[in-house]
Amino acid sequence: MFRIIILLSICILMSACTAAKAVMAMNKSTGHFTALENDKRVLYEAGADEFAVSVSDHLVAAIHAVEQRQYRTFSKPVVVHVCHTLESFTDYCVNSRAAGCVLNERLFLAPKAKKRTYAILTHELSHLHMEQQLGMVNWHSGYPSWFQEGLAVYVSNGGGAEKVTPDEARKSIADGLSFIPNSSSSLIVKKTASSYGLKPHMFYRQASLFIEHLHNLGEMKFRRFLLAVEDGKSFEEALNATYDQSINMIWHNFVQQQLPGSPS
Numbered sequence: 001m002f003r004i005i006i007l008l009s010i011c012i013l014m015s016a017c018t019a020a021k022a023v024m025a026m027n028k029s030t031g032h033f034t035a036l037e038n039d040k041r042v043l044y045e046a047g048a049d050e051f052a053v054s055v056s057d058h059l060v061a062a063i064h065a066v067e068q069r070q071y072r073t074f075s076k077p078v079v080v081h082v083c084h085t086l087e088s089f090t091d092y093c094v095n096s097r098a099a100g101c102v103l104n105e106r107l108f109l110a111p112k113a114k115k116r117t118y119a120i121l122t123h124e125l126s127h128l129h130m131e132q133q134l135g136m137v138n139w140h141s142g143y144p145s146w147f148q149e150g151l152a153v154y155v156s157n158g159g160g161a162e163k164v165t166p167d168e169a170r171k172s173i174a175d176g177l178s179f180i181p182n183s184s185s186s187l188i189v190k191k192t193a194s195s196y197g198l199k200p201h202m203f204y205r206q207a208s209l210f211i212e213h214l215h216n217l218g219e220m221k222f223r224r225f226l227l228a229v230e231d232g233k234s235f236e237e238a239l240n241a242t243y244d245q246s247i248n249m250i251w252h253n254f255v256q257q258q259l260p261g262s263p264s
Contacts, residue, residue: 055117109121126152178198213257
């Protein structure tokens with residue numbers, strides 16, 4: 001039963017995935033990956049050695065950024081798997097369109113992440129950090145995807161949303177073309193970019209701006225809220241215990257700030 005729950009979670013998160021592919025990805029051996037000589041945290045496939053060195057060069061700063069902005073150290077050792085081909089990456093992550101993924105607390109980077117290594121690495125480390133705190137099933141079944149992706153983009157200063165600028169996202173929100181933040185999620189109902197008629201990078205950028213807004217309502221409040229989530233509180237429980245407004249009211253005020261002529 002537990003395996004079935006995990007499988008459902010993965011399949012809902014990744015478009016066009018099948019049960020067979022998900023099971024294979026979760027169980028596929030990484031035994032052929034080689035540990036970087038000077039950094040055993042970075043494992044790479046033959047041919048990806050230069051990319052692995054670049055990952056290692058950014059890893060300390062990326063880990064620090066995640067731990068600083070998510071207010072807690074990683075609970076387990078950090079390991080990064082660097083794939084040489086898109087085909088190999090897809091075997092481990094199912095979703096060939098991604099530049100990186102975290103699946104069952106295993107982090108993989110695709111070759112397409114080379115030109116934005118730090119940003120994608122930090123984005124995926126944000127996901128890994130939360131999975132380590134909460135477990136894969138709890139993290140992906142209990143928290144809305146806008147929060148998951150918005151947090152990762154916020155922590156990585158735009159990683160995963162590079163195709164959309166903050167100003168473009170603000171204009172889209174002001175024009176009424178935006179996601180609507182839900183405070184709960186489930187294995188059956190998982191709202192993603194397509195649920196709102198948005199492209200992934202627009203969805204991610206809008207979500208990150210809203211995460212930034214939550215932070216700007218007070219650093220200590222945001223810290224208390226995020227730590228409550230990491231302690232296993234539901235999104236709604238953590239929000240209600242921290243902020244004196246509902247998610248709908250916070251969102252309404254945020255949207256008003258995006259309208260032309262509104263004070264910044």
